[in-house]
Amino acid sequence: MKILICPDSFKDALPAEAAAHAIACGIRRLGGDITSVECPLADGGEGSLDALLAATGAERRTARVHDALGRETRADWGWQAASRTAYVELAEASGLQALAPAERTALHSTTLGVGELIREALDAGAERLLLTLGGSATNDGGAGMLEALGARLLDAEGRPLPRGGAALADLAELDLGGLDSRLADLRVETAVDVDNPLLGERGASAVFGPQKGATPDDVARLDAALGRFADVTAAALGEEHRELPGAGAAGGMGFAARAFLGATLRPGIELVMAQAGFEALLDDADLVITGEGQLDGQSLAGKTPVGVARAARAKGVPVVVLAGRLAPGWQAALEEGVTAAFALADGPMGLDEALERCAELLADRAESVVRLLAASRA
Structure with missing residues (x-):
């Protein structure tokens, strides 16, 4: 048996x-x-990196990055040289579990560290990226990630926005001229464990903001700010992704991954099972x-x-x-x-x-x- x-x-x-x-x-x-x-296994949340490394035999690497509050920390990621594949778990850099309850602030937390991990992967020569989005402490729509990858988010006076989701209410311009050119050749698959859109009653702010420290007033403020981010993004890219299932994952990182990285969003458990060769393991179970x-x-x-x-x-x-x-x-x-x-x-x-x-x-x-x-x- x-x-x-x-x-x-x-x-x-x-x-x-x-x-x-x-x-x-x-x-x-x-x-x-x-x-x-x-x-x-894992479904895209905390522990996904460990499951992927166990399934693929990829090398564990460590990088110095910034956490969700902008503090220096160290985060792991995975590298498989033969396939030029990088494995990045958002929670390693911007995870909720790394913050004490009193530190959790959906208004000001950032995905900067996630972008820094992606940059590490690009420096290693990555041609493929598997990005898992569960367990985030953030609600910034991936703005911090974009900053780390060379984009600039500017207000009406041309000044860079402060980090965090609340600041997106003042977004006037997305300057993508400095975005890392290597992203154009990077094939990205994103593992999500929810199917929520970016905005509204089922959106990132309303459903997940409270567990990240958002009050009811904060939720309304963050939802409006993400709406502004979606408007400016649509104008800059000529594409609309706010209703995409999974766009609300990780405080809007699903939205940013699709809009700016061209990512395919997949249920995290399906992606991890595929990497583990799960179908073959079932054959004689x-x-x-x-x-x-x-x-x-x-x-x-x-x-x-x-x-x-x-x-x-x-x-x-x-x-x-x-x-x-x-x-x-x-x-x-x-x-x-x-x-x-x-x-x-x-x-x-x-x-x-x-x-x-x-x-x-x-x-x-x-x-x-x-x-x-x-x-x-x-």
Whole structure:
């Protein structure tokens, strides 16, 4: 019996690779002729770089960049010399988890560091870029990224705008004359884990701004500022992308990636599975075990367990989800190829205990699932 193990990370508890290892440990307790194959995955959020490096064997590199508040930091990225492919995870440079709750400011955070990582990739000779957008602390529509790549965002007096999403309300001119010319030959694929447009009730500011420190007044201000950015962009490029599904990802980085980098936006889980050769791994699998911190109704928008289930359903392979929490609406995943889902807790416990025991609980639940499968086959 072959079991394919492909979880995402369990936020604040385990990265995807460690989660896969914990599940495999639980399965190995049973012995016998059970084979487990570990294939950690991600949907474009935090941990995507680790999953891509594990899947491709690419080299991990480190660069000095600026974080979402403009402070110097170090961020990892991936490089595969044979294919001239670079892997950049937005959250490495401009991630929300790197900021303390009191530091989170959607009004002024910047994607400058993401542009600096892309510049590192160009300096290495990249011809292809895989850019993942989840886990951002930003709402600047990718303006900081453009600045790092040579563009200038100017107000009505011709002065450079301050960094951050709020400043885009004063945008009068996009000067793209200094934009790095090497971008013209760079093929960009962008992994998104949401399908939101740039603006409005489902837009970047309204849906994701509050978790980045935006008050209701800030949300209205940021949405208007991104609207101004979209207007000036459309006038400069002669193209309209504000309604594009995924344009609102990472505070509007999906919009900037498509408009200025010519990127193809793809569900992150599909992109990562393709890099991992997931379809081939499914061929002789008897069961797939996947999981993440929470399974809920929003998981259908592109989260790892549902992406895995859809791929496995096409080949008739059952899928079990192990989740830290089964939240309202999780049952919708059953219509997408999930065979069964289980929460990890083995009794009443607080969040701190659940996070501390995550590996142990994953191993225990995996063992129980495989015991049941083995009994049914017997």
